[in-house]
Amino acid sequence: MASIELHDLIKHYKQGATTVKAVDGISLTIEAGEFVSIVGRSGSGKTTTLDLLGLLLRPTSGQIMLDGMDTGKLRDGARADLRGKKIGFVFQDFNLLPGLNAIENVMLPLRYHKDGKDGKARAAALLDEVGLKDRMRHRPDEMSGGEKQRVAIARSLINRPSLVLGDEPTGEVDSETSQQIVALMRRMNRERGVTFILVTHDTDVAAQTDRLIRLKDGKVLSDVRSTPDQKFLSGADLQGVVA
């Protein structure tokens, strides 16, 4: 089943007298379990697309189908519910709550959508999986960038979502940590069958995904998949393609 279907998605903003066509007619189908990157220059519409996919924004027109459900008809409360149940988020600057320790941060989505009684055990298991078994009681200000992002990945998976959206997930960490973060997401994608969509301008990150969607001026410029015998080229080689 398709995880996400976008039909002629349009998002226009009024900015003074001019209309900004942030997303200008995108149609896409992303299957369940895909590992996708969306790339493009700033202003290409990739962040707006991510916000639309995350049900954080409503489109000007067009349709977003999530697991076969038309999200356009949902009221704000139902969209919040759907975000809590089906979508996980990983942000560039982690967005962990400074007052909570690692396991409490992982459990934050459960505060708004209780999903069974084993929340704490699942949070602990997830932290173990992302390699932070010994850091569960640490606060964000006691952790490195890579550790924080691994907490954020665990948090994005706590409610067993079908889709995780990454908004420049490696933007704040060094290249080595970046590799580890993407590898971790790739592992979660394979093991759990969760769809990952990463918005990035880091070509090294894009090179590790299975499908690369390039946006320009709010439109899809290209949409290519790697095959088992033809992987994407390395980041350096992709430079020209992305830029």
Place this chain on the structure above:
Amino acid sequence: MEIIRNLTRRKLRNILTISGIVIGVLALVTMGAMAEKFNALLSGGATYFGSNVQVADSSGGAIGAFGGGLLTLDRVAALEKVDGVAAAFPDVSVTAKPGSTNTVSFGIPDYISNLDPRANDYSAFKLHIAQGRDLNPNATGEVVLGSDFATEFKKNVGNTIDLPIRAKDAPPDFVNHTFSVVGILAKTQTAPDTGAYVSLADSQMLLKETLPASIRNSIDTTKLVNGATVYGKPGVDLDKLADKINAEVPGVKATKPSVIVASFNSGSAIFTAITTGAALIALVVGGLSVINTMLMAVTERVREIGLKKAVGAKVGHILREYLLEAMLIGGIGGGIGLLLGWGLTSLINAATASSNLTLFLLTWRLVIVAVLFSVGLGAVAGIIPALRASRMDPVRALRAA
């Protein structure tokens, strides 16, 4: 848990805000306790004087027991013959500390009065014996003390006390008499607390000694009283009874109870206004600082709010979190203010007990009002910041700098 930790994230700011509420609630509690004490004093008076008719010499004041000309006992007997009168009791009252310089008091100054235990059967204001027994109205040399009176002079049942109390600079011809304490009254928070009660004969003896020496021995004080308290038969309108007494008994002045009660109630209204005033100041000062603190917190935590919305928090979730935080600030401030107020009023009451002055009465009613008030204050002050937080657009909140 997160809410408590949030409060510790900006310690100084939250301590200052809580301090504002502490001061407000402290003001509310101390002013309120003072008002409660005075309301108790006045409502006891209204209950007592609303259930009888005060009769004085026609030249005297409204309440016989507190000054005015003297009445003869045959006038009291005549009162009992008026149709509708159930009983009439003579009243004799003298100051307990003659010559004392402390004549201006916040409460009712110590006094010595006669007490007939049978009056309790008629009065709407009942006196209860806490220790010992009732006064024997025919005995001499016995005294029943009001609770503050007993505390002031550290007397228990079985002790003796010399009345009136000798002042330090008493004249050489000052006389007093030894009474044995047979009973102590339960605390009433009003007039009887500062009284010492003796039989009619003893009170008349004390009254005689207050008269100038030149006339002291030329009149028969056993026939003299300050006034009388008249109780009506069940169903008798006391205001009309007062009119009837004035018409039928010469030489006396009966005051309508409604007049006395109205004056007590107007006093009560003033103290209620003081409490309300203190509460309003607390509301303005505490409330504004809570609003300010919470608005700053919301501004600082824009991204957190965005994140919470992204992970599924609805408007109601965010609203509740911020309202609870504001209520917690109010509740902590209120709790500390209440404790400080309790400590302060207790300390002052203890310090002034020896001079027979009770300024504060911290009632449960006041405690509950203070707690509800401070938590409610937080809730009201938290509404605007909480609404601002809950209505935030998640996209803008997440990308805020």
